[in-house]
Amino acid sequence: MTDLTKMTLSDALDGLEAKTFSSVEITEAFISAIEGANSSLNAYVVQTPEKALEMAKASDERRARGEAGILDGAPLGIKDLFCTEGVRTTACSHILGEFTPTYESTVTANLWREGAVMLGKLNMDEFAMGSSNETSYYGNVVNPWRRNGGNAELTPGGSSGGSASAVAADLCLAATASDTGGSIRQPAAFTGTVGIKPTYGRASRYGMVAFASSLDQAGPIAKSVKDAAIMLNVMCSHDNKDSTSLNAEQPDWTKSVGKPVKGMKIGIPKEYRVDGMPEDIEKLWQQGIDWLKAAGCEIVDVSLPHTKYALPAYYIVAPAEASSNLARYDGMRYGVRQDGQDLNDVYSNTRAQGFGAEVRRRLMIGTYVLSAGYYDAYYLKAQKVRTKILQDFQTVFEEVDALLTPTCPSAAFALGERHDDPIAMYLNDVFTVTANLAGLPGISVPVSLDNNGLPLGLQVIGKALDEASCFQVAAELETASGFSSKPSAWWG
Amino acid sequence: MTDRTPYILEGETGDWEVVMGLEVHAQVASQAKLFSGAPTAFGADPNCNVSLVDAALPGMLPVINKGCVEQAVKTGLGLNAQVNLWSRFDRKNYFYPDLPQGYQISQFQFPIIGEGEIEVESDDGYSFTVGIERLHLEQDAGKSIHDLDPSSTYVDLNRSGVALMEIVSKPHIRSPQEAAAYVKKLRAILIALETCDGDMEKGNLRADVNVSVCRPGGYDKFRETGDFSHLGTRCELKNMNSYRFIQQAIEYEANRQIELIESGKGVDQETRLFDTTTGETRSMRSKEDAHDYRYFPDPDLLPLELQQDWVDQIRVNLPELPDQKKERFISDYGLTPYDAGVLAADYEKADYFEAVAKGRDGKMAVNWVANELFGRLNKEDLEIGDSPVSAVHLGELLDLIKSGDISGKIAKTVFDKVWNGEGAPAEIVEKDGLKQVSDTGAIEKIVDDIIAANPSQVEQVQAQKAEGHAKPKALGWFVGQVMKASQGKANPQAVNEILKAKLDL
Numbered sequence A: 001m002t003d004l005t006k007m008t009l010s011d012a013l014d015g016l017e018a019k020t021f022s023s024v025e026i027t028e029a030f031i032s033a034i035e036g037a038n039s040s041l042n043a044y045v046v047q048t049p050e051k052a053l054e055m056a057k058a059s060d061e062r063r064a065r066g067e068a069g070i071l072d073g074a075p076l077g078i079k080d081l082f083c084t085e086g087v088r089t090t091a092c093s094h095i096l097g098e099f100t101p102t103y104e105s106t107v108t109a110n111l112w113r114e115g116a117v118m119l120g121k122l123n124m125d126e127f128a129m130g131s132s133n134e135t136s137y138y139g140n141v142v143n144p145w146r147r148n149g150g151n152a153e154l155t156p157g158g159s160s161g162g163s164a165s166a167v168a169a170d171l172c173l174a175a176t177a178s179d180t181g182g183s184i185r186q187p188a189a190f191t192g193t194v195g196i197k198p199t200y201g202r203a204s205r206y207g208m209v210a211f212a213s214s215l216d217q218a219g220p221i222a223k224s225v226k227d228a229a230i231m232l233n234v235m236c237s238h239d240n241k242d243s244t245s246l247n248a249e250q251p252d253w254t255k256s257v258g259k260p261v262k263g264m265k266i267g268i269p270k271e272y273r274v275d276g277m278p279e280d281i282e283k284l285w286q287q288g289i290d291w292l293k294a295a296g297c298e299i300v301d302v303s304l305p306h307t308k309y310a311l312p313a314y315y316i317v318a319p320a321e322a323s324s325n326l327a328r329y330d331g332m333r334y335g336v337r338q339d340g341q342d343l344n345d346v347y348s349n350t351r352a353q354g355f356g357a358e359v360r361r362r363l364m365i366g367t368y369v370l371s372a373g374y375y376d377a378y379y380l381k382a383q384k385v386r387t388k389i390l391q392d393f394q395t396v397f398e399e400v401d402a403l404l405t406p407t408c409p410s411a412a413f414a415l416g417e418r419h420d421d422p423i424a425m426y427l428n429d430v431f432t433v434t435a436n437l438a439g440l441p442g443i444s445v446p447v448s449l450d451n452n453g454l455p456l457g458l459q460v461i462g463k464a465l466d467e468a469s470c471f472q473v474a475a476e477l478e479t480a481s482g483f484s485s486k487p488s489a490w491w492g
Numbered sequence B: 001m002t003d004r005t006p007y008i009l010e011g012e013t014g015d016w017e018v019v020m021g022l023e024v025h026a027q028v029a030s031q032a033k034l035f036s037g038a039p040t041a042f043g044a045d046p047n048c049n050v051s052l053v054d055a056a057l058p059g060m061l062p063v064i065n066k067g068c069v070e071q072a073v074k075t076g077l078g079l080n081a082q083v084n085l086w087s088r089f090d091r092k093n094y095f096y097p098d099l100p101q102g103y104q105i106s107q108f109q110f111p112i113i114g115e116g117e118i119e120v121e122s123d124d125g126y127s128f129t130v131g132i133e134r135l136h137l138e139q140d141a142g143k144s145i146h147d148l149d150p151s152s153t154y155v156d157l158n159r160s161g162v163a164l165m166e167i168v169s170k171p172h173i174r175s176p177q178e179a180a181a182y183v184k185k186l187r188a189i190l191i192a193l194e195t196c197d198g199d200m201e202k203g204n205l206r207a208d209v210n211v212s213v214c215r216p217g218g219y220d221k222f223r224e225t226g227d228f229s230h231l232g233t234r235c236e237l238k239n240m241n242s243y244r245f246i247q248q249a250i251e252y253e254a255n256r257q258i259e260l261i262e263s264g265k266g267v268d269q270e271t272r273l274f275d276t277t278t279g280e281t282r283s284m285r286s287k288e289d290a291h292d293y294r295y296f297p298d299p300d301l302l303p304l305e306l307q308q309d310w311v312d313q314i315r316v317n318l319p320e321l322p323d324q325k326k327e328r329f330i331s332d333y334g335l336t337p338y339d340a341g342v343l344a345a346d347y348e349k350a351d352y353f354e355a356v357a358k359g360r361d362g363k364m365a366v367n368w369v370a371n372e373l374f375g376r377l378n379k380e381d382l383e384i385g386d387s388p389v390s391a392v393h394l395g396e397l398l399d400l401i402k403s404g405d406i407s408g409k410i411a412k413t414v415f416d417k418v419w420n421g422e423g424a425p426a427e428i429v430e431k432d433g434l435k436q437v438s439d440t441g442a443i444e445k446i447v448d449d450i451i452a453a454n455p456s457q458v459e460q461v462q463a464q465k466a467e468g469h470a471k472p473k474a475l476g477w478f479v480g481q482v483m484k485a486s487q488g489k490a491n492p493q494a495v496n497e498i499l500k501a502k503l504d505l
Helices: A009-017 A023-041 A049-064 A106-113 A161-168 A185-191 A225-235 A279-294 A305-328 A343-354 A357-370 A376-396 A422-429 A433-438 A467-481 B066-078 B176-193 B218-225 B243-262 B308-316 B322-333 B337-344 B347-357 B362-379 B391-402 B408-419 B425-431 B440-453 B455-466 B473-485 B492-502
Strands: A044-047 A075-079 A117-122 A174-179 A194-197 A217-222 A265-269 A298-302 A402-406 A442-449 A455-462 B008-011 B014-027 B090-093 B103-106 B116-121 B127-139 B143-145 B154-156 B163-169 B205-214 B235-240 B270-275 B280-286
Touching (some): A161 A185, A185 A455, A265 A279, A279 A298, A279 A402, A305 A422, A357 A376, A433 A455, B008 B243, B014 B176, B066 B127, B066 B163, B176 B322, B176 B347, B391 B425, B440 B473, B440 B492
Parallel strands (some): A265 A298, A265 A402
Antiparallel strands (some): A194 A442, B014 B163
């Protein structure tokens, strides 16, 4: 029998349906893969093998009865940001201690309803704040990819580093992730996987630990564009428990995969050509343009003039919202409390010791920009910039169907390399934050390897609610590039 | 009706006036909390009415309760105020153990209700207008309990997330009595609308009072210019839940401020608490210590957008408001505006009055209800709900007067007996033989006897008549004698007529 863990989600579901193998069998294969790899990659912070096998057994029974759901029997990894009933959920922060929810996030509930199997909780940057997965209380995740001939440990990106690493190293069929400024797309690009952030409001935020409410969106990281579409179909839903959830028609996105792109107009925003961008990235972008042209797309040069303000605006809005969202972690009702001489002392000890340095930095920034006398200059201004950025997109989308950009300005970098330089770290998000600020769907698809043999991704940004075009174009790039490289398994 | 005269406090250096604006927090009458499905029922065991949202567990999100929005709109309409079809929820950030989210969801910049105004009847017999600045919806906090344990504080989150309406008045209130009267009127409106139960003891209606003092004329200058500096530096007295405390606190605070200004120290803008045991206010926090609440729009909630049709529908279905009731009392029962206002401002009193007045003489009813009954209740420090005389009995008493069965004077005796629990009015009249004698034969007999026994008084009457007096004074003496002889039961009108005939007047 072939190694079940190497299959795509789509193939695995076919195999399960054809009863080529059972859910218990594929689940066992993943459990043993995780056992072998996790000490090297640190992708899982909680492993739930018993629960997984229980779920797999129940799935096989359902399938035998002919009651299988869309994802029935498929072993998945869940980013630790999603609350899972009875399974520790901490958003990889010390402050939540051993917090174990009594409730299930809507996104994961949707997956279980369709029969998916949970392998465990995936590592991430603390509260999703980071671009390298180095801010996790549970230690960094290691990218399964290495530079040609080198053995330096690389970052899988962040904040969904665990999700990306686990998918790339075949430690799950697919994973949930979340994206506030690029946290799905950047790790996907760094690990040769596919990641999509849907339109803001497509996926419910209920039960997802909040970072920045107006930017946070759940989405999948998967092995192929089709797999991502299967996952997204199930993850998204209208939810009355989230006031920002959209009540919009949800098409079957798998139908967009493989649909010809001939005649589509693809915009190339000139502002995404930044100074000091590696030649490999330039080449990759041009290659993408050529592929789409060859497939019959019309390429249109467009301008998104306010792009340069996106990153600063993002690093005001996101910390501002975070400073308020994270106020609930006060040691009073759950999580870790540090004692002190009086109430203020308890608060400061709890929060100083419970939060890591990057979270504390962002809480300070967020508190500052919302303070009396600074609010107008920072927060209000950033919101105005946000409106301008949205207007830029709306203008170009009158002309084009989707935009093509690189996902990131570089390939995966070494762990520790940018650890002490927050600005360099924040620059990772330069091509991805715009979609969050404007609430638009964005997908990253791997198309080639750079000089060092590391994967690089292209990003397709679509109109609001038009994930379909993102999948359509991404699938074309996937096919045209023929990208099928996998990291060589040096871990366990 | 009297005029509104300024409330003056005499200081060492001259007279001072007091100006107040109130922020009233009214708990919205609703089944569930503002942003969670948890129940709002009072008296549950601690931390039992708490949902995951109220306890601010990770990943929990607020969802607006439409019922609470409707209550706010209803209240806004009852305050003759602007209903804003677009409003927004903001977060007010601060740390406290009874605030699980670390922020209160409130409406800072764009409240659901804008400017309005209400007419308030003072106890001194005049009415005045108070402008409403705004009404907004917000979450209540939980309760910190500091006195259960010497070293720990306990927190009860049952109240956490309950919907409050904060109703902010303009600084149009000019005396401690007016402040109390304003809260009373507001309470009457809320109760009539059924948007708040008005229970002040449970803290479901509580007031923060902003007090400042200024020299006579300062307030008028403020009204002309809108410049608050004419009103002096204000202090905010927090969380008062009785009319009496509101008045005491204001009186104390105004005098404290006058002393400070006159001694050259000046008033510091601060938040103060009223100590009900000492009758003093003490500093809670100064302006410098004031929190920076870092308000910003709550990103978990969309702006609140209302449809005009929906608002219109609520307007059409509004119940009768105190002012409408007042107008109806004036037109239906012929009451004076003042009497009508006093009755209408208190739904229990109004209901009592209507039960007595329906189908009877309105003026007579208000006389008995407002003077006799309320006077007696006041004297004995009882609420209308505790009245020993029911509306049914008082109505029956009025019927006995109207039918001529008893005189107004006897009616007071009967009223006392009903008050003392001796039974229903008709029963008492029957049992005690208080029925008025209208039988002319019986009265004539008494008259004849008295005339015969008092020849000198007869002479006096005749002399007065000869002097040209149409109503000789001595006639009154005869009336008195006859009434006395009949033990008050003789019909006074019949007595008069018979006496006049017999004495040839």
